[in-house]
Structures are given as C-alpha cells and as structure tokens.
Amino acid sequence: MDRLIGMDRRQFLAGTAATALAVGGAGLLPRAARAAEPKQGGNFRIGTADYSSADSINPALSETRMSMNLQWQVRNNLIEVAPGGKLVPELAESWEGSSDAKTWTFKLRKGVEFHNGKSFTADDVVYSLNLHRKPDTKSNAKPFFAPVSDIKATGPHEVVVELSEGNVGFPSVLCHFAVVMVPDGETDFDKGIGTGGYILEEFQPGVRSLVKHNPNYWKAGRAHFDSVEILGIKDVSARTAALVSGEIDAYNFVDLKTISLLQRQKNVRIQRVPSKAHYVFCMLTDTAPYDDNNVRMAMKYAIDREEMLQKILNGYGTIGNDQPINGAYEFYDPSLKPRAYDPEKAKFYMKKAGLSNFKAQLHVSETPFAGATDASVLYREQAAKAGIDIEVIKEPEDGYWSNIWSKVPFCVTRWSGRINDDVMISSAYSDEALKTGWNESHLNNPELNKLIKAARVEFDDSKRGEMYHEMQRIISDEGGSVIPVFADLVDAVSPKVQHGELSSDWDLDGARASERWWFS
Numbered sequence: 001m002d003r004l005i006g007m008d009r010r011q012f013l014a015g016t017a018a019t020a021l022a023v024g025g026a027g028l029l030p031r032a033a034r035a036a037e038p039k040q041g042g043n044f045r046i047g048t049a050d051y052s053s054a055d056s057i058n059p060a061l062s063e064t065r066m067s068m069n070l071q072w073q074v075r076n077n078l079i080e081v082a083p084g085g086k087l088v089p090e091l092a093e094s095w096e097g098s099s100d101a102k103t104w105t106f107k108l109r110k111g112v113e114f115h116n117g118k119s120f121t122a123d124d125v126v127y128s129l130n131l132h133r134k135p136d137t138k139s140n141a142k143p144f145f146a147p148v149s150d151i152k153a154t155g156p157h158e159v160v161v162e163l164s165e166g167n168v169g170f171p172s173v174l175c176h177f178a179v180v181m182v183p184d185g186e187t188d189f190d191k192g193i194g195t196g197g198y199i200l201e202e203f204q205p206g207v208r209s210l211v212k213h214n215p216n217y218w219k220a221g222r223a224h225f226d227s228v229e230i231l232g233i234k235d236v237s238a239r240t241a242a243l244v245s246g247e248i249d250a251y252n253f254v255d256l257k258t259i260s261l262l263q264r265q266k267n268v269r270i271q272r273v274p275s276k277a278h279y280v281f282c283m284l285t286d287t288a289p290y291d292d293n294n295v296r297m298a299m300k301y302a303i304d305r306e307e308m309l310q311k312i313l314n315g316y317g318t319i320g321n322d323q324p325i326n327g328a329y330e331f332y333d334p335s336l337k338p339r340a341y342d343p344e345k346a347k348f349y350m351k352k353a354g355l356s357n358f359k360a361q362l363h364v365s366e367t368p369f370a371g372a373t374d375a376s377v378l379y380r381e382q383a384a385k386a387g388i389d390i391e392v393i394k395e396p397e398d399g400y401w402s403n404i405w406s407k408v409p410f411c412v413t414r415w416s417g418r419i420n421d422d423v424m425i426s427s428a429y430s431d432e433a434l435k436t437g438w439n440e441s442h443l444n445n446p447e448l449n450k451l452i453k454a455a456r457v458e459f460d461d462s463k464r465g466e467m468y469h470e471m472q473r474i475i476s477d478e479g480g481s482v483i484p485v486f487a488d489l490v491d492a493v494s495p496k497v498q499h500g501e502l503s504s505d506w507d508l509d510g511a512r513a514s515e516r517w518w519f520s
Contacts (some may be wrong), residue, residue: 033413036498038518040213044225044497046508047239047251050367051232053398055205059178060131060139063401065252066209066230068511073211073228074115075180077124077195078106079171081419081510083501085328087171091120091181091195097275101166101457107307108157112218114183115192115199122153127184129161144173144423147456166457172419188359197223206232206398211514213466225516234397236370243492244266250493250517252507253370255375256314259472262492269497273489274425275504276417278320278330279312279369281362281482283378286442287409293478298349298358302383304341313487320483323475324415325425328504329349331421331468336476346386354398359361359389360410367400369487376412406440414487416506421468426452429475441480448474496520 041380050065061069092106112120129151132139137157150162163170173179183193197219198211209230217223231248235240236255242248244265254262254270263270283290283299290296305319318326321338325331348356360383364376373394380390395404404411418424423488431449433439448471455467475481489507499517503510509517 038224040224041226042519044228044246045335046230047233047242047248049253050207051425059180060137069393070209072512073198073514074192074196076196076199077099077180078174081175083503095171101168102163104161106159110157113196114196121156122159123184125159126151126153126372128181139178140438141176141178142436143426146432149193169420169422175419218358222515228514252491254490255370256316269330269495271491273502273504274490277484277487278415279485280413282413282440283480284409284442285480288414292353294349296352298346300482301342301346302386302388303484312371316488318486320485323472325472326486331465333469333472343386361391361393363393363395363402363404363408363411365395365397367414368412372412443479
C-alpha cells in the first residue's frame with residue numbers, strides 16, 4: 001500500500017537536510033522503475049471524467065481533474081509530493097523552519113526559466129503565494145495562508161515566510177495543486193505561463209487541452225512525451241471504448257461495476273492504488289432539518305457501509321466512519337470504529353428530532369465519482385428500512401460543482417484527500433474554509449476550530465495525535481458528512497504506458513502522469 005504521510009516536527013525541523021535532495025532523474029524513481037529507462041516521445045492522451053465548461057488554470061480557481069492535470073503540466077510548486085507521500089524539493093531546493101515554526105526560509109533553485117524566457121526568482125514566489133492571501137480570492141488554499149503575516153524576498157533566490165502562529169506542517173501547504181508558481185505580475189493565467197515540462201498550445205475549458213514538450217525544462221528525466229492531450233469524456237462507456245480502440249492512452253474514474261469485463265481486454269491495464277479518496281453524502285449543517293444533529297446521526301445509521309463497499313466499489317476500498325482521516329494519515333485513530341448499519345437506531349434519532357416518515361432530497365450526478373447515482377439509489381433502499389424516504393434527484397453533469405455542491409441541503413460529493421491531517425481537516429471542516437466556500441457541509445464547530453489551531457503549534461507528537469483523534473470524533477459524531485467508504489484509486493491505461501511507483505494522493509499518479517510516465 002502506498003502510504004501518504006504528513007511530515008512531523010522531526011521531519012520538518014530536524015530533517016531539513018533531506019530537503020536538499022535533487023529533484024528529477026532516476027533518484028526519484030523506485031528501483032524497479034529504474035530498470036526500464038524512460039523513453040522520450042509520443043502523444044499521450046488522457047480521458048478525464050472530471051471537467052467543467054468553467055474550467056480555468058488560474059491557480060486560485062483550479063477545481064477539476066482536467067484543470068489540475070493541466071496545471072501540473074505547465075507549472076511547478078515549490079515542493080512536490082513524491083510517491084509514498086514524501087515531500088521533495090521542486091522549485092525550492094531546501095527549506096528550514098525556526099524553533100517555533102513561525103519563520104520558514106526557502107532556498108530557491110537557480111537557472112530556471114518560465115516559458116516566456118523570464119528567469120524564475122524570489123519575486124515570482126512572493127507574487128504567487130500572495131495570490132492566495134487576497135481578501136477577494138476564491139482560492140481553496142486561502143485558509144492555509146490565513147496565519148501568514150508576511151512573505152518577503154530576502155535575496156534573488158531566497159524567500160522568508162512569517163506566520164502569526166506556528167505551523168509545523170506549513171511546508172505541506174506549498175504542495176497544494178493551487179500553490180503553483182507564476183511570473184510576477186501575471187494576470188492572464190489561462191495563457192499557462194509557468195516553469196513546467198510542457199508549454200500550452202490549446203485550452204478549451206471542459207473540452208480539450210494540448211501541450212507540447214518544453215525543450216528547456218529544468219528537470220532531468222521528466223516530461224517524456226512530445227505532447228499531451230486531455231479530453232473531457234464524461235460517459236464511462238465512451239472513455240472505455242476510447243481506450244480499447246486506442247484513441248486515448250489512459251483514463252480515470254474506472255467503472256468498478258464492469259471492471260472484470262475491462263480486465264479481459266488485452267490492450268487495457270488496470271492500476272489500483274489504496275488511497276485517501278472518500279465518497280460523501282453531504283448535509284448542510286446550517287440548513288433545516290440537517291441543522292439538527294439528531295437528523296444527521298439518523299442518516300449515518302441508515303447506511304449499510306459494507307454493502308456500499310461491495311456493490312458500489314466492488315470491494316476496491318475500505319469502510320469509512322463519517323470523518324476524512326483513514327490509515328493513510330499519520331494521526332489516524334483506529335479506535336474510532338465504523339458505525340454498524342442500524343435502522344432502529346436511525347429511527348430513534350429521527351424520533352428525537354421530532355420527525356417521522358422523513359423525506360429527503362439527495363442531489364447527485366456522476367461527476368463526483370463513477371457510480372454515484374447507483375450509490376444514491378442503494379442508500380435510498382437502505383434508509384427506507386429506517387422509515388427514511390430519500391428522493392434521488394439526478395442533476396446535470398456540467399456545472400455540478402458550481403451549481404449543486406455545497407449549495408443544496410443534501411448532495412453527493414467526493415474528496416481525494418490531502419497531504420496531511422491538518423490540510424485535510426482544514427480544507428473541508430474549518431471556519432477558515434467557510435470563508436472560501438470549501439467547507440461543503442458548512443460545519444462551524446468551535447471546539448473543532450480551536451483544536452485545528454492548537455495542533456499546528458503542538459510539537460509533542462503524542463499530544464498532537466490526541467488532538468487529531470478528538471477532531472476525528474467531533475466530525476464523525478457532529479459533522480454533516482456521511483462517509484461510508486474510502487475508495488481505491490483505479491485508472492485504466494494502455495499497456496504501452498510505463499511508470500515508476502504510483503502516487504496515492506490523486507488518480508493518474510497524483511495528477512502528474514504527464515510528467516512521470518512514458519511510452520515503452
């Protein structure tokens with residue numbers, strides 16, 4: 001199992017020597033992958049199910065897999081998440097934190113150029129990071145920059161970030177898909193100017209993108225394809241047919257109901273990676289009747305998690321317990337056992353809420369994950385035994401994230417996880433995330449908010465772990481998320497596609513397949 005871990009204080013503050021590791025080349029590839037030397041060439045074609053006509057590669061607006069993959073084709077972060085969850089240098093050669101984790105110094109790589117020929121300097125870093133600090137920004141990375149009090153260039157290739165409160169995990173924030181580097185002063189972000197391995201040729205939001213190999217790419221042994229094309233293909237049958245016929249070389253969100261049939265195809269290889277990805281039935285905690293925790297608890301007992309795992313994921317996953325931290329995270333609490341399916345207990349909580357024969361409207365499309373509609377129908381059947389009548393409302397695929405998600409009282413969603421416990425919980429459950437619109441359940445729990453901040457400055461791993469355990473309990477018992485399962489990442493690729501160890505933080509090798517993979 002590829003295990004993504006958050007880096008602890010010892011790794012960040014005492015192990016900074018490891019951050020001087022050179023990026024790129026065979027050094028980042030596992031031994032098995034190094035046996036087969038990567039080859040340059042070919043047009044790599046990706047079919048993705050997650051896209052929107054509102055797609056953008058503005059760092060603050062990237063949301064879908066199409067925009068995320070494209071973002072990392074043309075741009076780089078300061079720090080990269082390597083397979084196995086390790087943080088390795090990208091545009092930052094090294095970083096070091098002060099003893100109180102309030103001051104972070106980043107040494108930048110020299111000799112790097114943007115696609116337009118401009119040299120990469122500290123001024124570009126200051127500008128890029130400040131994009132997520134603007135009062136009107138919609139960036140989902142904004143909550144993580146709230147404690148930042150100052151960002152300054154202390155030399156052409158050195159940047160110092162000052163925090164108002166310590167955060168031992170702050171460098172993890174700089175791996176976020178939104179926190180990529182753009183030229184100082186850039187405003188037309190969809191031109192795709194970056195330091196990445198590919199140069200943007202064409203971008204039709206929600207339809208297609210095309211990039212060409214950057215001949216001056218600073219990373220040795222990366223970005224092996226001559227060109228990469230991303231195609232938005234919503235229908236899973238169409239994605240499958242395109243791969244089988246050779247029209248594309250890889251696609252994400254494999255239909256697990258038909259995976260056994262797909263595995264029989266000679267020109268298809270299935271790639272499975274255990275992950276932090278989880279499926280969610282999300283209730284708005286500030287909207288009746290879900291503002292009553294008794295109703296929320298009833299909905300959590302009204303779902304059969306084991307049946308959901310077998311029928312929706314075909315066994316490709318693990319059981320969830322209504323909070324986003326699983327065994328892939330450093331501070332997972334294994335003592336917090338999943339709720340058993342209990343229609344009678346669900347009835348009990350509905351009675352406490354003063355409701356009987358409760359009717360709910362569950363909004364869904366296949367955009368969050370393949371099989372989301374079937375999962376909703378199965379949930380309806382399970383909840384009916386508790387006297388809960390769920391009406392499944394099918395919504396249009398396009399615009400689901402902008403029109404439905406976090407706007408209707410009850411909907412289906414999906415999270416792919418984040419680099420560490422703090423980033424995951426802060427992204428979706430904090431008062432900070434309420435301000436950016438990424439707190440999908442509108443949960444605003446004072447004790448949870450207090451713990452999030454306290455854990456960031458707690459250097460004792462044992463005490464910090466206790467805090468994260470309590471956060472998990474609060475979200476599980478009081479949150480608005482029904483999280484029945486964690487899903488393995490399952491991609492389908494052509495046998496001619498080669499790669500090293502796969503990342504488990506996003507599908508398609510952490511959304512970096514374009515840079516890490518090659519053709520045999």
